[in-house]
Each structure stands twice: as C-alpha cells, then as structure tokens.
Amino acid sequence: MNIIDMSVIILYLAIIAFVGLLGARRAKTSEDYIVAGRNLSFPMYFGCMAALTLGGAATIGTAKLGYQSGLSGMWFVTSQGIGLVLLSLFLAKKIFNLRVLTISEMLENRFSVEARLISSLVSITYTAMLTVTQIIGIGSVLKVWLGWNFTLSIIVAGGIVLFYTVLGGMWSVTMTDIVQFIVMSIGIFAVMLPMSLSKAGGWEGLHEKLPSTYFDLSVMGGADIFKSLLLYALGIVVGQDVWQRVFTARSLKTSRYGLIAAGGYSLMYAITVAIIGMCAFAVLPTITDPQNAFASMAITTLPPGVLGIVLAGVLSALMSTASGTLIASSTLIVNDIITRFWKRDMNEKRFLIISRLTTLSVGVFSMVCALWIQDILVALDIAFAVLSGALFFPIIFGFFWKRVTARAVFYSILISSVVILISLMMKGTTSIVPILYGLVTSCVTIVLFSYILRDSVKPTVNNEEEHNQKFHTL
Template identity: 75%
Template sequence: MNIVDVFIIVVYFIGIALVGFLGVKKAKSSEDYAIAGRNLSFFMYFGCLSALTLGGAATVGTAKLGYQSGLSGMWFVFSQGLGLIIISIFLAKKIFNLKVLTIGEMLEKRFSVEARLISSLVSATYTTMLTVTQIIAIGSVLNAWVKWDFSVSILVAGGIVIFYTVLGGMWSVTMTDIVQFIVMTIGIFFIMLPLSLSKVGGWSGLQDSIPSSYFDFSVMGGLDMMKSFLLYTLGIVVGQDVWQRIFTAKSLKVSRIGMAAAGGYSFLYAITVAIIGMCAFAVVPNIADPQHAFASIAIAALPTGALGIVLAGVLSALMSTSSGTLIASSTLIVNDVIKRLFLPNMSEKLFLIVSRLATLCIGLFSITCALWVQDVLAALDIAFAVLSGALFFPIILGFFWKKVTARAVFYSIIISTVVIGISLAFEGTTSIVPILYGLFTSFITIVVITLIEGLGKSTTKSVEL
C-alpha cells in the first residue's frame, strides 16, 4: 500500500478513538451504558444495527465464499438479514415491550432465575466468540493489506475497540457505529464494487472470465444453504447483541422499521460482496488463502487513496461488530450474573465501574483467543451453533407456548449445549450435524419435560379431588 493509504488508516484509527471517547460523557447510568438510554432515532438505530450485523465475517467471509462459489456465497449474510426481518415482523413488539437489558432477564420473568443464568452464560459465550471472529478478521485484513504483523494488527485495532467500548459503553459504540456505517457504505458500494467490475471489464467481462456456475445462486448446495439458515437466521433471532440494539430504539415504530431496513441493507451487502469475491477470482485466480480474496482484488483494482478509504470501510465493519458484541457480553455477565447473584443492590456508579472492568476483561480475553484461532468462519460457526441450538426453542416457545415450564427450559439449554459441544468435537465446525442435534435435543427436552410436569399436575389435582 502507498504511504497515503496507510496515512488514511492511521487517521481513521485516531478519529474513531476520539469519537468513541465522546461517548463517555453520555454514559451516566446502567441504561446509558448498556442500551444508550433507549433513545436512538431511526437513522442512528438503522445504521448501528446494520453496522453490528455486517462485520468482519460478513465482509471477508462473503468475499471468500464469492471467490469459491460465486453468487451463492451470498447466503451467509442473506440469512442474517432474513433473521432481522423475521424479528421485525414477528418479535419486535414482544421484545421491545419487555423493558429489560438482556435475554436472560426475559427468561427469568417467564421461567426462573436458573433459566436466566444458564442462558446468559451460553449467550455470553456466543457474543464473545463473535468478538473473536471480528478481531481475527482485523488481523487478517491489516496483515494482507498493510503488511503489519498479524499480532500487532490485532493488538492495535482490538485495543482501540476495547478503549472506546470500555469508557462509553453503548453510547460510544453507537457514535462510532454511525461513522463506521457511513464509511463502510461508501467504501463497499460506491468505490469497491464499481472499480472491481471495471477491473474485469464490467459485468459482461466478469461473465466471460469465470465459470457459468458462479452465477447460479444454488451452486453452494441445499445442505450449506440450510446450514446458513439454521446457524445465522435462527442465531440472529435469539442473539443478545441484536436484542440489545432493539432496546436502544426510542419507539416501537423505530425498532420495527429500522430492523426491516437493516435486513434489506444486508441483502444488498451480501450480493455486492459476493460479486467482489467473484471479481477477485477473475483477476487473481490462484490465491493461496481465499480468505484474502477481498484484500487481493482491492489491491489489484483500487488507486492510491481509494484503497485507504475502502480498507477503512472494511475495518469499520469489523470494529462496529466487535464493539457491539463486546458490550453485549459484558452486559450479560454484569447484569445477569454479577448483579443477580452477588451484588443485587449495586448502585448506578458501581454498575458502571463493574461493567467497564468486565468489558476490559472480556476484550483482553477475546484478543488472546484471536491470536490462536485463525479461521473467521470456523469461529463464527461455533458461536452460532451453540447459540441457535441451545437458545432458539427456549426463547421462541417461551413466547408462544404458555405451558412451557422453567425446568424444561433449564434442562433443555444444558443438555442441548452439551450435545452441540460433543457433536462439534466429532463432526467438525463445518458440519450441519451439531446444530441439527442441538435443535432436536432442545425441542424434545422442552416438550417431554413440559408434558410430564403437566401430567404430574393433573394427576395431583385428581388425587386431591
């Protein structure tokens, strides 16, 4: 990269750190720190939710899939957008009216404190793994583009994310997300896509340069498409990071419309980045690691200055998601575990102190994990498999089946999590089997225990009569 591009990146890092620092003044209470005071307007809410959903895996991972499979590589991010639209239509009103900070709080109100604790630990594992995936992608991108050492890249960019998230919480995350949403939109849609297509001679040139199968939306195969739906659509529906954003909207109308808009934006993003990956295949067909597809086409197609802006856009996607999942993890741990079990009467001031310490610890842990795990999509698959398989049915059935019992939900989460972990160990992270086993185990456990308990109550009543 030219020195001008590197300068743009350095200035971008400094600017994001300063913007994030401004959020410190707004974080004066637990709700300010965790959900931005429930006060976001449509544009802020839509931009933040889009920036959260479309992170490093969405950018680097979709370009990789587009490089390998063509347009069918879009299904990964398309499934996430579908999850947002499903929430908007069926669940937004129920979630928004809960007036809680976490999924765990909802489960305690509906079932029991045990359900709250176990679900929060599972959700915190998921959000922490998502943070790890974004930090891995940051290291990969900076290593490929700027030629910084992978470890140095993670420490610099990850350190900035931790810095502003620890200080200002959701307000800092929101303010930086708006900047990052604008930068990533300009970088991907208005610079990267047109210049990548120009490099291959336009759409017709792209069609002449790559196999015709790359234009088939189903070439990935029905099994992988189903896997994307089971992992990412269901995972988005029950993800604490997404729920926490719903709580930030100032009204139900903003929540529903903003979420539907973010889902539509995700569809456009999925197709766009898949096409960029296809352009990479046409221009650089022999990349040793397909995970570098996006970086390779950018370096080949973009002029000085534009390359720096696009890289800033990619980093925006990575950093916005990592900060969102980081604050989600700390909120789960502080609100559902520390406050619920150990410090039930903590003051607002103490809540902020504990939240900042928890955010710092989780951030440092995520950076450490990122230095060991190198594959973005593998880490993401693990996170979504655990979340979708263990929490989807407890949450959805909790909303729509009044007879579900607290004991059924508690054991469902524990048993399905164990089943998923064992299946991942034997089948590998690329297999669809662990998520299917998890969903099946979760559903059967809830139904069987609920029916048994219902039968027991009926028998007791008969004996009393």
Template identity: 55%
Template sequence: MSVLDTTVVLLYFIILIVVGFVGAKKAKTAEDYALAGRNLGLFIYLGCLSAVILGGASTIGTAKLGYQFGLSGIWFVFMIGLGITVLGLVFIHHIYGANVTTISELLGRRYNKETRLLSALVAAIYTMMVSVTQVIGIGTIINAVLGWNMTASMLIGGGIVLFYTILGGMWSVTMTDIIQFIIMTVGIFLFMLPMSLSHVGGWEALTSRLPATYFDFTSMGWGEIFQYFLLYTLGMVVSQDIWQRVFTARTTKIARSGAVYAGLYSFIYALALSIIGMCALVALPSLKDTQNVFAKMALEILPPGILGLILASVCSALMSTASGTLLASSTLLSHDILKQYWPKDISDKKFVFLSRLITLVIGVIAIMFAIWIQDVLVALDVAYAILSGAIFVPVVLGFLWKKATAKAGLYSIVISSLVVFGSLAVEGLSSTNPIIYGIVTSIVSMVVLSYVSQPSSPSQEVNRFVEEEEGRKLING
C-alpha cells in the same frame, strides 16, 4: 499501500479512540452504558442494525464465498438479514417495552432465575465468540494492508476496540456504527463494486470468463444453504447483541421498521460482495489465502486515498461489531449474574465501573481465542452453533407455547448445551452438525419435560408473564 493510504488508516484508528472518550462522557448510567439511553431515532437505529450485517466477518466472508462459489455466496449474509427481518416482524412486539436489558432477563421472567443464569452464560460465550471472529478479521486486514505480523495485528486492532468499548459502551458502539454504515455503503456501492466490474471488463466479460455455476444461486448446495439458515437466521432471532440494539430504539415502530429495512438491505449488500469476490477470481486467480480476497482486491483496483478509506472502514466494520458483541457479553455477565447474586445493592456508578472491568476481561479472552483459531468463518460457526443449538428453542417456545414449564426451559438449555459442546469436540470446530443435534435435543427436551413436569394449573409466574405479554400487545397496538 502508499503513505497517504497508511496515514488514512492510522487516522481512522485515532478517530475511533476519540469516539471512546466522547462515549465515556455520555455513558453516565448503567442504561446509558448498555442501551444508549433507549433513545435512538430511525436513521441511527437502522445504521446500528445494518452495521451488524456490514460487519467485517460478513464483508470478508461474503467476498471469500463469492470467490469460491459466485452468486451463491450471498446466502451467508442473506440469512443474517432474514433473521433480523423475522425478529422485526414476529418477535419485536413481544420483547420491546418489556423494560429488560438482556435476553436472559426475559427468559428468567418466563421460566425461573436458574434459567436466567444459565442462558446468560451460554449467550455470553456466543457473543464472545462473535467478538473473536471480528478480531481475526481485523488482524487479517491489518496484516494484508500494513504487512504487520498476524498476531501483532490482532493484538493492536483488538486493543483499540477494547479501549473505546470500555470507555463509552453502547454510545461508542452507536457512533462507530453510524460512521461505518455511511462509509461502507458509499465505499462498496460507489467505488468497490463498479471499479471491480470495470477492472475485469464489465458484467459481460465476467460472465464469459467464469464457469456457469458461478451464476447459479444454489451452486454451494442446498445442504450448505440450510445450514446457514440454521446458524444465522435462527441465531439472529435470539442474539443478545441484536436484542441490545433493538432496546436502544425510541419506539416500537422504530424498532420494527429498522429491523425490516436492515434485513432488506442485507440482500443488496450480499449481492454486491459476492460479485466483488467473483471479480477477484478473474483478477487474482492464484490467490492462496481466500480470506484476504476483499483486501487484495481493494489493493488491486482502488486509487490512493480511496484505498486507505475503504480498508479503514472495513476495519471499522470489524471493530464496530466486535465492540457490540463485547458489550453484549459483559452486559450478560454483569447484569444477569453478578448484579443478581453479588453485590445486590451496588450503586449505579459502581455498576458501570464493574461493567467496564468485565468488558476488559472478556476482551482479553476474545483476543487470546482469536490468536488461537485465526479463521473467521470457523469461529463464527462455533458462535452460532452455541447460540442456535442451545437458546433458540426455549426462547421461541417460551413466547408461543404456554405449556412450556420452568423446569423444561432450564434443563433444555443444559442438555442441548452439553450436546453442542460435545459435538464440537468430537466432530471439530468447523462442523455445523452440532447445531442440528442441539436444536433436535432442545425440542425433545422441552416437549417431554414440559409434559412430565406440567402442573395441574398454570403457575402464577407463567400467568403473570402471559398477562404482561397481552398487556404489551395492547399498548403496542
């Protein structure tokens, strides 16, 4: 890169650090720190949700899949967007207005406090693993762009994320999300996509230089597409970092509309990145590390200044998602575990300090895991296998099946979590079978244990939960 591009990237990092200080001034209370005061309008809220789709793992991963499979590479991000759309259309009227902070808190209301504790631990592991994927992505970009050692790149990039997340919480996440959303949208659709196509001679030239399978949306295979559905569509519905963004919306209408719009945007974004990956195959046919497809293509086609801005924005995308998931993980641990058991009467100011301390610990662990795994898609598969395999069924049946009991909810999470972890250990981190095993185990456990432990009459807790849900539906229209 030129000196100008390197300067742009470094200046971008400085801006993110400044955002941390600005966020720190806004994050005065626990609700400010975790949920940005529950006061975001449609545009900012849409930017926050779209930033999840625009995340670095999505950008790097889709370009890589486009390089390997062509248009079929869209399914990774498309399934993420589908999950957010389903969340908006089906579940937001259940969860918005419940005045909760985490998915585990809602599970605790539906089942019992033990379920809240266990689901918080499982969801915290998931969100931390998503942070790991983003730190790997940050290291990949910095390594490809600046030529720094991969480990050093992850340490520096992850350290910046950790710094501004600790300071500003959700306010910092929100501000970086908006910066990322605007620049990545402009960068991909006004620069990267048209310049990639121009570099290879246009769409007609691309179709003549690539095999026909690259223009088949199902070329990666229905089995792989279905696995993406299990991993990402189901995972998005019960993802704490997504729920935490949902709770920042000012109204139910904003929460629902923003989720649907973000889901629709995902298809367009996935299509653009897949085409960029296909262009990279023509321009860079002998690329050894396909995880560097996006960065290498940017280095190949973009002029000085624009190159630095685009690569900096990709780092920002990674950092934004990493900060959101780090915050989600620390919120689960602080709000659903420590605050419930020790110390119970902590002041709001001290609780914000405790949340920042836990964020520091989670961030350090995430950076260590990133250095160990060093593969974005493998780490992401592990994260969603844990979430979808262990949490999805108890959440959905808790809303839709009144006969689900507290004992069934608790033991379903215990059993399916053990199955997922055991399957990952036996079949390897890259296997997606564990999520199928986990979901099947969870369904069987929920149904069998609910009927075995079914009381003669519904418990007061279940009745209260159902009454609250019906009341919220009336309020929300």
C-alpha cells in the same frame, strides 16, 4: 500502502477515537452504558443495526465465499438479513415491551433464575465468539495491508476496539457505528464494487473468466444453504447483541422498521461483496488464502487515496460489530451473573466501573481466542451453532406457549448445549449435524419435560396462570 493511504487510515482511526470519547461523556448511568438510554431515532437505530450485523465475517467471509463459489456466497449474510426481518415481524413488539436488558433476564421473568443463569452462559459464549470473529477479521486485513505478523495485527485490532467500547459502552458504540456505517457504505457500494467490476472487465468479463457455476445461487448445495438459514437466521432472532440494539430504539415503530431496513441492506451488502469476491477470483486466481481475497483485491485494484477510503470502510464493518458484541458480552456477565448473584446492591457508579472492567477482560480474552482459532468462519459457526441450537426454542416457546415450564427450559438449554458441543467435536464445524441435533434435542426436551415435569417453585405472583397471562399480554 503508500503514505496517502496510511494517512487516511490514521485519520480515520483518530476520528473514531474522538467520536468514542464523545460517546463516553454521555454514559452516566447503567442504561446509558448498556442501551444508550433507550433513545435512538430511526436513522441512528437503522445505521447501528446494519453496522452490527455486517461485520468482519460479513465482509471478509462473504468475499471468501464469493471467491470460492460465486454468487451463492451471498447466502450466509442474506440469512442474517432474513433473521432481522423475522425478528421485526414476530418478536419486536414483545421484546420492546419487556423493558429488560438481556435475553436471560427475560427468561428469568418468564421461568426461573436457573434458566437465566444457563442461558446467560450460552449467550456469553455466543457473543464472545462473535467478538473473536471480528478481531480475526481486523487482524487478517491489517496483516495483508501493512505486512505485520498475525499476532501484532490482533493486538492492534483488539486495542482499537477496546479503547472506545470500554470508555463509553453503548453510547460510544452507537456514535462510532454511525460514522462506520457511512464509511462502510461508501467504501463498498460507491468505490469497491464499480472499480472491482471495471478491473475484471465488467459483468461480461466475469462471465468469460469464471465458470458458469459461479452465477448459480444454489451451487453451494442445499445442505449448506439450509445450514446458513438455521445458523444465522435463527441466531439473529435470539442473539443478545441484536436484542440489545432493539432495546436502544426510541419507539416500537423505530424498532420494527429499522430491523426491516437493516435486513434489506444486508441483502444488498451480501450480493455486492460476493460479486467483489468473484472479481478477485477473475483478477487474482492464485491467492493462497481465500480469506485475504477482499484485502488483496483492494490493494491490486484501487489507486492511492481511494484505497485508504475502502480499507477504512472494511475496518468500519469489522470494528462496529466487534464493539457491539463486546458490549453484549459484558452486559450479560454484569447484569445476569455479577449483579444477580453476587453484587445485587450496586450503585450506578460502581456498576459502571465493574462494566468497564468486565468489558476490558472480555476483550483481552477474545484477543487470545482469536490468536488460537484464526479462521473467521470456523469461529462464526461455533458461535451460531451453540446459540441457535440451545436458545431458539426456549425463547420462542416462552413467548408463544403458556404450558412450557421453567424446569423444561433449564434442561432443554443444558442438554442441547452438551449435544451441540459434542457434535462439533465429532463432526466438525462445517457439518450441519451439530445445529440439527441441537435444535431437535432442544425442541423434544422442552415439549416432553413440560408435560412430565411441573415446576415445584411457582412464579412470584398469585398463581402460574396469572403470571403466564401477564407475560403473554406483552
């Protein structure tokens, strides 16, 4: 990059750091740090939800898939958009009325402390691995832009995100997400898409230069499309990072309509970035690593100054999701493990200190994992396979089936998690088998055990029926 583009990036990072500091001033209580005081209006909520969903994997990963397969590369992000809409239609009201901080806390209220513990471990694995994917994404683009080695890029990427997330929690994340959402939208839709199409000779030029299969939405194959829907649509529905954003909404109406709007935005983003990947293949068909398709296309296509704006947009997408998943991991550890099992009498000041230290620790751990894994889509597949396969049915049955028992939920999460991890080791992350095995195991276990194993410890109300009725009225 030339001095103009570098100046734009440096200015952008300085603005993000300043906005993050402003957010830190508002994080005075545990609810401020974890759910932004439950006070976000529709514009802020929508922007934050979209920024969370459309991170490094959405941008770098979809461009990679567009480069390799064409328009069908849109399915991975489109599936996330479908998940947001499903969440709005079927669960938003129930989630919003719970007034909890985590999915695991909900499972304890409905079932048992054991369900809370094991589900929190699964969710921590998911959110931490999502953080890893974003750091990998930032590292890969910094490597292409600045010529740094991957290790240095990862260290810089993790440091940027850690700085404002540790300081201000969800308020810093929210305020930086609004800036990042605006920059991301301008960079992708107003600059990168039209200039990429222009460089490739327009839509007609793409038809001339690319195989016809690149314009077929089903060319990825039914199995891969079905895998995307299972992994990402179901994963979004039961993801702690998404639920935590739902908790930040000021009202139920804001929550539901914001989710639908973010889902629609995801569809437009998926199509746009897939087309940019196709343009990259038309202009740069010899890229060694398709994961660098977006960054390489930007450097090749855009003039000085404009390149800096677009690259700031990519950084925005990556950083917004990384900070959201990072605070989600920290919340799970502090709320569902530390304060639940060890330090139950913490005051607000001590809670904030422990939350910041935990956020820092998770961030450092994620950076180490990013250096080890290095492939953004592999990390993403692991995260969503574990989450969707192990938690989808316990949460859905918990909301909609009164007969399900705490012991059934516990064994369902435990057994399905083991099955998924073994399947991932045996079949690999690209296989649809681990998620299918996990879902089937989870469903069969929870149904079977609900009929043959009754809970020995009843919920702490007059009787189990009263407890179930109280929960389901929400």
